Amino acid sequence: MNFPLLAFQNVSAANPWTYLIFGLIGFAFGFTLEMSGFGNSRKLAAQFYFTELTVLKVMFTAVITAMTLVFLTVSLGWLDYSQVWVNPTYLWSGILGGLIMGVGFIIGGFCPTTSLASASTGKIDGMMFMLGGFVGAFLFGETERFFTHWYNNAGYYGRVTLMDVFGLPTGVVVLMVVLMALFMFWGAEQLERIIGKKDMSREPKLRLYGAGVVVALALVVVFIGMPSTEEKYEKATILRTVSELQADGTVKEVQVKYTAEEALSQRIVQITPAELFKARYDQGLILTLLDVRPEADYNLFHLRGALNIPAETLKSRIPQLLATSAPNAVYVVMSNDETLATQAWRLLTAEGVPNVYILEGGINNWITVFGHTDPEIQPRSAALDEQLKFLFPAALGDRYECSDPDPIENEHIEFTPKIQLQIKRDKSSGGCG
Amino acid sequence: MTVSSKPVSKPFDLKALFNRPAKPYVHPYLGGVILGIVLFLALFFTGNGLGSSGATSRLVVFVQDQFIPDHVDRTPYLLRMAGGDKNPLDDWLVPVFFGALLGGFTSGLIFGRVKLETTKGPRISDRTRWMLAFLGGVLFLYGARMARGCTSGQALTGGAVLSAGSWVVMLCIFGGAYGLAYFVRKLWN
DSSP, rough: OOOOOOOGSBBBTTTTHHHHHHHHHHHHHHHHHHHTTTTTHHHHHHGGGTTTOOOHHHHHHHHHHHHHHHHHHHHOOOOOOOSSSOOOHHHHHHHHHHHHHHHHHHHHHHHHHHHHHHHHBBBBHHHHHHHHHHHHHHHHHHHHGGGGHHHHHHHHEEEEEEHHHHHHHHHHHHHHHHHHHHHHHHHHHHHHHSSSOOOGSOOHHHHHHHHHHHHHHHHHHHHHHOOOHHHHHHHHHHEEEEEOTTTTTTTTEEEEEEHHHHHHHHTSSOOOHHHHHHTTOTTTEEEEEEEOHHHHHHHHHHOTOOOOEEEGGGGHHHHHHHHOOOTTTTEOOOOSSSHHHHHHHHHHHHOOOOOEEETTTHHHHHHHHTTTTTTOEOOOOOOOOOOOOOEEEOTTTOOSGGSSOOTTTTTOOOOOOOOOOOOOOOTTTOOOO | OOOOOOOOOOSSOOOHTTOOOOOOOOOHHHHHHHHHHHHHHHHHHOOOOOOEEEEEEEHHHHHHHHHOHHHHOOHHHHHHHTTTTTTTTTOOOOOOOHHHHHHHHHHHHHHOOOOOOOOOOTTTTTHHHHHHHHHHHHHHHHHHTTTOOOOIIIIIHHHHHTTTTHHHHHHHHHHHHHHHHHHGGGTTT
16 A cells, blocks of 8 residues: 555655646636636536536545545555545534534635635635635634634544444445435436426436446445455554764665564564653654553553554554554554454554554563562463463552653663654644535 | 738737636536545545634734734634744645635636626615625624534534534534524515
8 A cells, every 4th residue: 555655645845746736736726616607606606506506516525536546556456545635524513613614605605725716817806705704714723712622522423434333334325325416416417407407318328437437446346345354464564763873984874664464573663662661761662552452451550541442443543543642653552462462553554543663572571571570570480372361469450650660760771762653644734624 | 012910919818817708507416426526535635524614713913913912812712823932823724725716716607607796586676685795794704613613614624523513513504504594584685
């Protein structure tokens, strides 16, 4: 999965081509809207009186075309859906905002981009809408603080797709949306014929073939299905910057790419308890500790601040992780030894969660390093993998001293640093928000 | 002696360029397919879709930041776009915004639709139309920022990637417009 390209996730002065690329996208966008007639407010408003349904046709054709192509390339393994911006769901502000937009639409006769197409071709009403738009955006910026809590929290569900809501496979949702859109087009043509008195025999037959093509592509998506976790895992890569001593004695920073499995076997992503301990005080990182052991073990002992996400439930929590991961978010998975944590690491890596590390030696190792002086924690011989090698008097959870070792006592602890922030897409932005 | 009166052809006739006969619009399904392909290519190569209202906010806060930067730094909504040294124009939405202006203009130029005029229903005056267009713009962008996207960002892009929230926003935009349509029918018909 090579796409989307990391270099183009946003504009950057380091890569000036990005400005051109986004400018070209905008150019094509504005051009297409204008040539479809969206510079004319009357044509846009006619939509709402059923005389002419150009808006519906253009919009939904665009949606099903893009949607089918997106999910086709996802199912072929070319496009990484986890790296594509999917608008997070803020239900109540979305509903109210949408309704207000509807009112603005029918009064003003435009939406923002169509007003650009209109204003740029000399329509004075388009220019007035644009000006009003700046005022509207200004007013929102100034009034948001009065309802900021509602705006940022009410009905926030994170990254939720229609597949999640209906519990249906992606291909099925794609097909249903395509069929729904085609049905709407048929209905629209009937309305145009009856109310708008349009002569439908002059419509190009090509549209029927086009409909067939889109349905066929949707069926392909249904049959191929979405890539499995294993398939995604095989394509996952880890990048590392390594200082290499050159032949002439200078040191050069080189980027090395590993497959996920290589990263595991070469132990690039396993960090020692010492490094994890120090990472908790690193202001530049947002550290999340994921304890994937069963709840019983977690209750006996866990690191302070660790979240208990038993391995079986991890997959369902991934959308939440993806929606909130900032560029400097680092996740450390831990289990009693390494087996469970490694499985969890594989899952998270396959699903596109960035900067995931494994606690080397697990909780057993952590206690050996930080808890060997604690008289309450008694070592015991455990024969099996993923068993706690210690006995605890009670399920005190994180109330042991080594759950949160003293920073002053352990100030000079040594380790070989392995954590490197791999810049993946900044999930906290990417849309129009 | 006769002098041949062949008209001197000007290399670049500006007046003719802006007074071409208007060509018909592209068929809606074709326009939709092309728009869909543009959206797909944007998502495929950059992971971002299309958008517009975000750029408007950024342009506004950019201007605010020139005159009242302290206010910007104290208002959380503005802070995250333009706080401190942050340049609000350094975002992919901004080139898209200006590209769309240029693209709309170019299409209008090619198809002979660049003309200083007002599009409106037959029963209202130009001035009424201008005021209502302004009001519509105020409302629409206010709603767009509240919904975190407009028809391009939420309905088109979010719709195509099957975001549940985007479909809700899309339905509400159409619901709101259809709901009010009867009451403002004199504006358009």
